[in-house]
Amino acid sequence: MLEYSMLYPKSTVTRRVFSMDGMWKFHIDRQGDGEKEGYPNKIPGFDYIPVPASFQDFYTQKEIREFAGDVWYEKEIFVPKEWKGKNLFLRFGAATHRAAVYVNGKKIMEHEGGFLPFLADVTEAVLYNAVNKVVVKVNNELTVTNIPCGETITLPDGTKMNKPYFDFFNYSGLQRSVSFLAVPKEYIFDFDLDYELAGEDAKIHYDIQTTGEHHVRLLLLDEEGKQAAQAEGKSGIMEVKNARLWQVRQAYLYRLIIRIYDGETILDEYVQEIGIRTIKVEGTSILLNGKPIYLRGFGKHEDSDIVGRGFNIGVMKRDFELMKWIGANSFRTAHYPYSEEIYQMADREGFLVIDEVAAVGLFESLMNFMEANTGKKTAFFEKETTPLLLKAHKRAIEELITRDKNHPCVIAWSLLNEPDTSSEAAVPYFKEVFELAHRLDKQKRPKTFALIMNSVPGVCKCYQFSDIIALNRYYGWYVKGGYEISEAEVLFRKEMDAWKALDLKKPFLFTEYGADTLGMEHKLPSVMWSQEYQDEYLKMTNEVFDSYDFIKGEQIWNFADFQTTEGILRVNGNKKGVFTRQRQPKDAAYLLRERWKKLPLDFKG
Numbered sequence: 001m002l003e004y005s006m007l008y009p010k011s012t013v014t015r016r017v018f019s020m021d022g023m024w025k026f027h028i029d030r031q032g033d034g035e036k037e038g039y040p041n042k043i044p045g046f047d048y049i050p051v052p053a054s055f056q057d058f059y060t061q062k063e064i065r066e067f068a069g070d071v072w073y074e075k076e077i078f079v080p081k082e083w084k085g086k087n088l089f090l091r092f093g094a095a096t097h098r099a100a101v102y103v104n105g106k107k108i109m110e111h112e113g114g115f116l117p118f119l120a121d122v123t124e125a126v127l128y129n130a131v132n133k134v135v136v137k138v139n140n141e142l143t144v145t146n147i148p149c150g151e152t153i154t155l156p157d158g159t160k161m162n163k164p165y166f167d168f169f170n171y172s173g174l175q176r177s178v179s180f181l182a183v184p185k186e187y188i189f190d191f192d193l194d195y196e197l198a199g200e201d202a203k204i205h206y207d208i209q210t211t212g213e214h215h216v217r218l219l220l221l222d223e224e225g226k227q228a229a230q231a232e233g234k235s236g237i238m239e240v241k242n243a244r245l246w247q248v249r250q251a252y253l254y255r256l257i258i259r260i261y262d263g264e265t266i267l268d269e270y271v272q273e274i275g276i277r278t279i280k281v282e283g284t285s286i287l288l289n290g291k292p293i294y295l296r297g298f299g300k301h302e303d304s305d306i307v308g309r310g311f312n313i314g315v316m317k318r319d320f321e322l323m324k325w326i327g328a329n330s331f332r333t334a335h336y337p338y339s340e341e342i343y344q345m346a347d348r349e350g351f352l353v354i355d356e357v358a359a360v361g362l363f364e365s366l367m368n369f370m371e372a373n374t375g376k377k378t379a380f381f382e383k384e385t386t387p388l389l390l391k392a393h394k395r396a397i398e399e400l401i402t403r404d405k406n407h408p409c410v411i412a413w414s415l416l417n418e419p420d421t422s423s424e425a426a427v428p429y430f431k432e433v434f435e436l437a438h439r440l441d442k443q444k445r446p447k448t449f450a451l452i453m454n455s456v457p458g459v460c461k462c463y464q465f466s467d468i469i470a471l472n473r474y475y476g477w478y479v480k481g482g483y484e485i486s487e488a489e490v491l492f493r494k495e496m497d498a499w500k501a502l503d504l505k506k507p508f509l510f511t512e513y514g515a516d517t518l519g520m521e522h523k524l525p526s527v528m529w530s531q532e533y534q535d536e537y538l539k540m541t542n543e544v545f546d547s548y549d550f551i552k553g554e555q556i557w558n559f560a561d562f563q564t565t566e567g568i569l570r571v572n573g574n575k576k577g578v579f580t581r582q583r584q585p586k587d588a589a590y591l592l593r594e595r596w597k598k599l600p601l602d603f604k605g
C-alpha cells in the first residue's frame, strides 16, 4: 500500500482544496549545487513561469530547451489558522522526472517518476496564519533505473544532455496541477470497486480504506440526484436496482458518496462519479458488459505548442471533439499515465482507455522503432541495474493502478511499450510486473503490453503474459515503404498468418500503425510523407485488419503530430498525426472517419 492517498483532490463538507496553479518563481540550476547555495530557503532571481507547463518551450535559448539537470520552483502559500488540527498535504499532479519538496526550508519528501501524483505531508512543517514558502527541486535526467528509460551524457564542453530511448521530447517540470489540501485527521484513504451484473440489476462490490475505526456509510445517487442505493461498513456489496450501465460513447455516471461517521457527525466525506460496467476478455473477444466491442482510435500524447506536455485543458477539449467527429471510441495513454482530468472526461464521454505506465525505452536505442527491424538485440533485462529498474517500474504500476482503478473508462492496463522481449531474461521481469498488476486490481482488468516490430512468433518470449496481444507495426513505413508497399502487405500478412497459426485464443489489437505525413504536402502520384501516401498506407493496413477475425481493434499512431528529439528521421517532431499539432485534419482523417463511422461496435463479434 502507498504511504499516501491518491484520491483526486476535491472539496467536500469535510475537505478543502486550494489550487496552487499559476505563476511560480523559477530558476535553472546550471551548477547543480542548489542545496549548497541555500535554494531550499529561497531560490535566486525573479523569473516566473506558469504551472502546469513544461518549462522548455517558453524560452528562446536552446540551452534551456535542452537543459538536463535540476530546475527549482518556488511559491508562497498562506495557511489559515482554521486549518489547525487537519492533515495538510501538498499534492503534485506530477513532477517530471523526480522531485524534492521543501517547506520553509525543510525537506519534506522526495519522489521519483514523472507522470503520477504524490503527496507531501506538510502538517508539521507549516506556520499557521502565516505565509509559508514552498520550494520544489525538479530533476529531468534520464537513466536506465527509472521509467521512461534513457541516459544523460556529458558533452565535451561539460554540458549535460538527455538521450531518451524513446520517441518523444523529454518535456519536464511541474507539468500538472499543484494543490494544497486540508483533510480531516480520520479520513478516507482509498477505495476499490468491482461490478457484477445480474439481469436488470447490478452489484457493486466495494472496499473502503480509512485511517481510523469509525463507521462508514455509502450513498449512491443517479444522474438526477435521486438515491439509487446505499450501504454500511467498510466493505460489502451495494445492490443497484435497474442499473443504468456505463456504455461506449453513452456514459451513465452515478455519484458515489462515501462518509465516515461518529454518531451523526460526518468526520470525512469523499465524492466520486462512477460508472457501472464490466470488462473482460473471453477467447478472442473483448467484452464490455458482456458484449463484444471493437476498438477504434488512437495512440496519443500529451503534447501541444508552448506548454509542451503541460496539462492543457483547451487542447483536451478539442481532442475529445475531434475524436467524436472522427468516430473513435478509444485511445491508449501512450507512453505514460495522462493528467487525471483526461480520464474524468473519458468517463463522461464514454471513451475506452488503455492506461499505459511510463515503461518505454526498455530497448537500448533512440531509434528503436527502426533498429528493431534490423534484428538488433539489446539484452535490456540483463543489465546489472535491472533490479533497480524493476523496483521503479513496480512502484509506478502501484501508483497508476491506485490512481486510476475507479475510472470506468479504464478497460486495460498497458504495462510496457516496446520492450526488448527477445531474451529469456525478460521473462522473470514480465512475470513480476504482470503479477503485481493482477494483484492490485480488484476488477482484474485485462493486461497487455505493446509489442515492438521484432517481437514476433519465434522471437518474442513474453506475449503469453498479455490478455490482449497489442502490436505496434509499421509495414509500409519503416518496412518496405513507398512503391514497395505491395511487398509490405505480403510481409504483414505473413506475420499475421504466423500469429494465427499459434491459435492463441486471445484478441489482437493494433496499438500502433502509421506513416509520417507533412500536413501541407500533396503529391500525385504519391510519395512517402505526402497526404496521398498516408491514405494509401491506411487502405492497405485496413484491408489486412479486416482479413483476420481475431483482430479486435485499431489505434492508429498518432492522434496528432508531436514533438520529439531532433534528428534525421524527424522533421520538427513526429508527423504521423492524423491531425496536425494544431489539431487540424490531414486527408487521412476523412478516410478514417468514413471507415470508423460505419464500423459497428461489435465488428467481428
Ligand code: EVA
Pocket (backbone or CB within 6 Å): 166, 167, 168, 335, 369, 417, 418, 472, 512, 557, 574, 576
Ligand atoms: C514512431 N513507433 O516511430 C513510433 C514512436 C512510438 O513514436 C514506435 O512506440 O514504435 C513507438 O513511440 O513513430
